Amino acid sequence: MLVRLVYASRARRDLSAHDLQDIVRRSREHNTHEGITGLLCHTDGVFIQVLEGSREAVNVRYKRIVMDERHDQCTLIAYDEIGERRYAGWSMGQVNLHRLNPALLLKYGETQRLDPFRMTGHGLTTLFDELVAAGAIECH
Template identity: 65%
Template sequence: MLVRLLYASRAHSPMGDAELSTILKQSREHNPAEGITGLLCYTDGIFMQVLEGGRDAINARYKRIVSDNRHHDVILLSYEEVGEREFAGWSMGQVNLQRLNPGLVLKYSETAKLDPYRMSGRALMALFHELVSSGAIVCS
Protein backbone atom coordinates (compact mmCIF):
# COMPACT_ATOMS: atom_id res chain seq x y z
CA MET A 1 0.00 0.00 0.00
CA LEU A 2 1.35 3.40 -1.00
CA VAL A 3 1.23 6.39 1.35
CA ARG A 4 2.23 10.03 1.11
CA LEU A 5 3.54 11.88 4.16
CA LEU A 6 4.26 15.59 4.49
CA TYR A 7 6.06 16.99 7.52
CA ALA A 8 7.92 20.09 8.62
CA SER A 9 10.62 20.50 11.24
CA ARG A 10 13.04 23.09 12.51
CA ALA A 11 16.77 22.50 12.27
CA HIS A 12 18.58 22.47 15.64
CA SER A 13 21.33 24.51 14.05
CA PRO A 14 21.56 26.30 10.70
CA MET A 15 22.51 24.07 7.79
CA GLY A 16 25.00 25.12 5.18
CA ASP A 17 24.90 24.05 1.55
CA ALA A 18 27.43 21.28 2.19
CA GLU A 19 25.36 19.72 5.00
CA LEU A 20 22.18 19.91 2.93
CA SER A 21 23.97 18.37 -0.04
CA THR A 22 25.09 15.49 2.18
CA ILE A 23 21.53 14.85 3.34
CA LEU A 24 20.27 14.87 -0.25
CA LYS A 25 23.09 12.60 -1.43
CA GLN A 26 22.37 10.07 1.32
CA SER A 27 18.65 10.16 0.56
CA ARG A 28 19.27 9.65 -3.15
CA GLU A 29 21.54 6.69 -2.41
CA HIS A 30 19.28 4.94 0.11
CA ASN A 31 15.74 5.78 -1.01
CA PRO A 32 15.59 3.63 -4.17
CA ALA A 33 16.30 0.44 -2.18
CA GLU A 34 13.46 1.34 0.21
CA GLY A 35 11.09 2.40 -2.58
CA ILE A 36 10.91 5.97 -1.24
CA THR A 37 10.46 9.02 -3.46
CA GLY A 38 9.76 12.64 -2.67
CA LEU A 39 10.81 16.26 -2.36
CA LEU A 40 12.80 18.23 0.20
CA CYS A 41 12.75 21.95 0.85
CA TYR A 42 14.98 23.75 3.35
CA THR A 43 14.71 27.46 4.03
CA ASP A 44 15.28 29.74 7.00
CA GLY A 45 16.09 26.80 9.29
CA ILE A 46 12.94 24.87 8.37
CA PHE A 47 12.69 21.53 6.58
CA MET A 48 9.60 20.57 4.58
CA GLN A 49 9.53 17.14 3.05
CA VAL A 50 7.11 14.96 1.11
CA LEU A 51 7.80 11.23 1.27
CA GLU A 52 6.02 8.61 -0.83
CA GLY A 53 6.33 4.85 -0.69
CA GLY A 54 5.14 1.75 1.08
CA ARG A 55 3.46 2.34 4.42
CA ASP A 56 6.07 0.44 6.45
CA ALA A 57 9.02 2.17 4.77
CA ILE A 58 7.50 5.65 5.15
CA ASN A 59 6.49 5.05 8.77
CA ALA A 60 9.99 3.81 9.60
CA ARG A 61 11.60 6.80 7.88
CA TYR A 62 9.35 9.27 9.68
CA LYS A 63 10.15 7.61 13.00
CA ARG A 64 13.88 8.10 12.28
CA ILE A 65 13.29 11.74 11.35
CA VAL A 66 11.36 12.43 14.55
CA SER A 67 14.20 10.99 16.64
CA ASP A 68 16.98 12.64 14.59
CA ASN A 69 18.75 15.24 16.75
CA ARG A 70 19.14 17.57 13.75
CA HIS A 71 15.37 18.24 13.97
CA HIS A 72 12.97 19.64 16.54
CA ASP A 73 9.34 20.82 16.42
CA VAL A 74 8.55 18.04 13.94
CA ILE A 75 4.95 18.40 12.78
CA LEU A 76 2.99 15.96 10.63
CA LEU A 77 1.06 18.03 8.10
CA SER A 78 -0.46 15.28 5.97
CA TYR A 79 -0.55 11.49 5.84
CA GLU A 80 -2.70 9.66 3.33
CA GLU A 81 -3.06 6.41 1.46
CA VAL A 82 -2.63 7.00 -2.26
CA GLY A 83 -3.26 5.03 -5.42
CA GLU A 84 -0.19 6.39 -7.18
CA ARG A 85 2.88 8.49 -6.55
CA GLU A 86 2.93 12.13 -7.54
CA PHE A 87 6.69 12.58 -7.08
CA ALA A 88 7.88 9.28 -8.54
CA GLY A 89 10.52 10.96 -10.68
CA TRP A 90 12.74 11.83 -7.74
CA SER A 91 14.52 9.58 -5.27
CA MET A 92 14.71 12.94 -3.49
CA GLY A 93 14.06 16.12 -5.42
CA GLN A 94 15.02 19.49 -3.99
CA VAL A 95 13.06 22.72 -4.24
CA ASN A 96 15.16 25.36 -5.99
CA LEU A 97 14.40 28.32 -3.74
CA GLN A 98 15.81 30.76 -6.29
CA ARG A 99 12.86 29.83 -8.50
CA LEU A 100 10.34 30.23 -5.69
CA ASN A 101 8.01 33.07 -6.59
CA PRO A 102 6.75 34.94 -3.47
CA GLY A 103 3.46 35.48 -5.30
CA LEU A 104 3.03 31.72 -5.60
CA VAL A 105 3.65 31.30 -1.88
CA LEU A 106 1.14 34.08 -1.17
CA LYS A 107 -1.45 32.15 -3.19
CA TYR A 108 -1.42 29.43 -0.51
CA SER A 109 -0.30 31.29 2.61
CA GLU A 110 -1.07 34.26 4.85
CA THR A 111 2.17 35.94 3.78
CA ALA A 112 4.74 35.62 0.98
CA LYS A 113 7.17 33.95 3.43
CA LEU A 114 7.26 30.16 3.14
CA ASP A 115 6.33 28.96 6.64
CA PRO A 116 4.75 25.49 6.90
CA TYR A 117 3.84 26.12 10.53
CA ARG A 118 1.34 28.71 9.29
CA MET A 119 0.01 26.66 6.35
CA SER A 120 -2.26 23.66 6.05
CA GLY A 121 -0.91 20.41 4.71
CA ARG A 122 -3.31 20.68 1.77
CA ALA A 123 -2.01 24.16 0.87
CA LEU A 124 1.62 23.08 1.13
CA MET A 125 0.97 20.04 -1.10
CA ALA A 126 -0.70 22.30 -3.68
CA LEU A 127 2.35 24.58 -3.56
CA PHE A 128 4.68 21.62 -4.11
CA HIS A 129 2.59 20.55 -7.13
CA GLU A 130 2.91 24.02 -8.64
CA LEU A 131 6.65 24.01 -7.99
CA VAL A 132 6.93 20.73 -9.90
CA SER A 133 4.87 22.17 -12.77
CA SER A 134 6.98 25.33 -12.90
CA GLY A 135 10.28 23.43 -13.03
CA ALA A 136 11.43 24.64 -9.60
CA ILE A 137 12.60 21.16 -8.56
CA VAL A 138 16.23 20.09 -8.83
CA CYS A 139 16.21 16.55 -10.16
CA SER A 140 18.11 13.69 -8.64
Protein backbone atom coordinates in the same frame (compact mmCIF):
# COMPACT_ATOMS: atom_id res chain seq x y z
CA MET B 1 -0.54 0.27 -0.09
CA LEU B 2 1.04 3.64 -0.92
CA VAL B 3 1.01 6.64 1.41
CA ARG B 4 2.14 10.26 1.19
CA LEU B 5 3.49 11.97 4.30
CA VAL B 6 4.26 15.68 4.60
CA TYR B 7 6.16 17.01 7.60
CA ALA B 8 7.99 20.15 8.66
CA SER B 9 10.75 20.59 11.22
CA ARG B 10 13.22 23.17 12.40
CA ALA B 11 16.96 22.60 12.14
CA ARG B 12 18.57 22.45 15.59
CA ARG B 13 21.64 24.28 14.25
CA ASP B 14 22.66 26.30 11.22
CA LEU B 15 23.41 24.06 8.26
CA SER B 16 26.04 24.79 5.65
CA ALA B 17 25.51 24.20 1.94
CA HIS B 18 27.71 21.11 2.34
CA ASP B 19 25.48 19.81 5.18
CA LEU B 20 22.38 20.22 3.00
CA GLN B 21 24.03 18.51 0.02
CA ASP B 22 24.99 15.62 2.29
CA ILE B 23 21.41 15.29 3.58
CA VAL B 24 20.02 15.22 0.05
CA ARG B 25 22.68 12.74 -1.13
CA ARG B 26 22.03 10.37 1.76
CA SER B 27 18.27 10.69 1.34
CA ARG B 28 18.55 9.74 -2.31
CA GLU B 29 20.69 6.71 -1.52
CA HIS B 30 18.40 5.41 1.24
CA ASN B 31 15.17 6.27 -0.54
CA THR B 32 16.14 4.46 -3.73
CA HIS B 33 16.86 1.32 -1.72
CA GLU B 34 13.61 1.62 0.30
CA GLY B 35 11.30 2.54 -2.59
CA ILE B 36 10.61 6.03 -1.23
CA THR B 37 10.16 9.05 -3.48
CA GLY B 38 9.51 12.68 -2.65
CA LEU B 39 10.67 16.26 -2.31
CA LEU B 40 12.76 18.20 0.19
CA CYS B 41 12.75 21.93 0.84
CA HIS B 42 14.98 23.83 3.28
CA THR B 43 14.56 27.53 3.96
CA ASP B 44 15.29 29.81 6.91
CA GLY B 45 16.18 26.86 9.13
CA VAL B 46 13.00 24.94 8.29
CA PHE B 47 12.74 21.58 6.52
CA ILE B 48 9.65 20.58 4.58
CA GLN B 49 9.58 17.09 3.14
CA VAL B 50 7.12 14.98 1.20
CA LEU B 51 7.67 11.22 1.38
CA GLU B 52 5.83 8.68 -0.77
CA GLY B 53 6.06 4.90 -0.67
CA SER B 54 4.78 1.87 1.15
CA ARG B 55 3.18 2.54 4.51
CA GLU B 56 5.89 0.58 6.31
CA ALA B 57 8.84 2.25 4.53
CA VAL B 58 7.46 5.78 4.97
CA ASN B 59 6.58 5.19 8.64
CA VAL B 60 10.05 3.81 9.39
CA ARG B 61 11.72 6.74 7.59
CA TYR B 62 9.57 9.31 9.42
CA LYS B 63 10.39 7.69 12.79
CA ARG B 64 14.11 8.03 11.96
CA ILE B 65 13.60 11.68 11.04
CA VAL B 66 11.77 12.41 14.31
CA MET B 67 14.63 10.79 16.24
CA ASP B 68 17.35 12.59 14.22
CA GLU B 69 19.20 15.12 16.36
CA ARG B 70 19.31 17.62 13.48
CA HIS B 71 15.50 18.10 13.67
CA ASP B 72 13.47 20.00 16.24
CA GLN B 73 9.69 20.53 16.37
CA CYS B 74 9.08 17.76 13.86
CA THR B 75 5.43 18.24 12.91
CA LEU B 76 3.29 15.88 10.85
CA ILE B 77 1.36 18.09 8.42
CA ALA B 78 -0.43 15.45 6.31
CA TYR B 79 -0.61 11.68 5.96
CA ASP B 80 -2.77 10.16 3.24
CA GLU B 81 -3.31 6.85 1.52
CA ILE B 82 -2.74 7.41 -2.21
CA GLY B 83 -3.49 5.55 -5.42
CA GLU B 84 -0.37 6.74 -7.19
CA ARG B 85 2.78 8.73 -6.53
CA ARG B 86 3.06 12.37 -7.53
CA TYR B 87 6.86 12.39 -7.36
CA ALA B 88 7.68 8.94 -8.74
CA GLY B 89 10.61 10.24 -10.77
CA TRP B 90 12.62 11.48 -7.79
CA SER B 91 14.28 9.52 -5.03
CA MET B 92 14.47 13.00 -3.47
CA GLY B 93 13.82 16.13 -5.52
CA GLN B 94 15.05 19.38 -4.02
CA VAL B 95 13.04 22.59 -4.21
CA ASN B 96 15.06 25.45 -5.72
CA LEU B 97 13.76 28.46 -3.81
CA HIS B 98 15.56 30.85 -6.15
CA ARG B 99 12.95 29.92 -8.76
CA LEU B 100 10.05 30.48 -6.39
CA ASN B 101 7.65 33.29 -7.24
CA PRO B 102 6.79 34.97 -3.89
CA ALA B 103 3.25 35.62 -5.15
CA LEU B 104 2.77 31.85 -5.29
CA LEU B 105 3.29 31.68 -1.53
CA LEU B 106 0.44 34.15 -0.99
CA LYS B 107 -1.81 31.83 -2.95
CA TYR B 108 -1.42 29.09 -0.32
CA GLY B 109 -0.16 30.88 2.79
CA GLU B 110 -0.66 33.93 4.93
CA THR B 111 2.47 35.78 3.76
CA GLN B 112 5.17 35.68 1.08
CA ARG B 113 7.33 33.70 3.50
CA LEU B 114 7.23 29.92 3.32
CA ASP B 115 5.94 28.84 6.75
CA PRO B 116 4.72 25.23 6.65
CA PHE B 117 3.62 25.38 10.29
CA ARG B 118 0.89 27.83 9.25
CA MET B 119 -0.19 26.01 6.07
CA THR B 120 -2.45 23.05 5.45
CA GLY B 121 -1.15 19.76 4.10
CA HIS B 122 -3.26 20.23 1.00
CA GLY B 123 -1.86 23.73 0.48
CA LEU B 124 1.74 22.52 0.78
CA THR B 125 1.16 19.60 -1.57
CA THR B 126 -0.53 21.84 -4.13
CA LEU B 127 2.29 24.39 -3.82
CA PHE B 128 4.82 21.63 -4.51
CA ASP B 129 2.76 20.51 -7.52
CA GLU B 130 2.97 24.04 -8.92
CA LEU B 131 6.72 24.14 -8.27
CA VAL B 132 7.12 20.87 -10.17
CA ALA B 133 5.11 22.29 -13.08
CA ALA B 134 7.24 25.47 -13.05
CA GLY B 135 10.50 23.47 -13.15
CA ALA B 136 11.60 24.61 -9.69
CA ILE B 137 12.59 21.12 -8.54
CA GLU B 138 16.16 19.92 -8.87
CA CYS B 139 16.99 16.27 -9.12
CA HIS B 140 20.33 14.64 -9.82
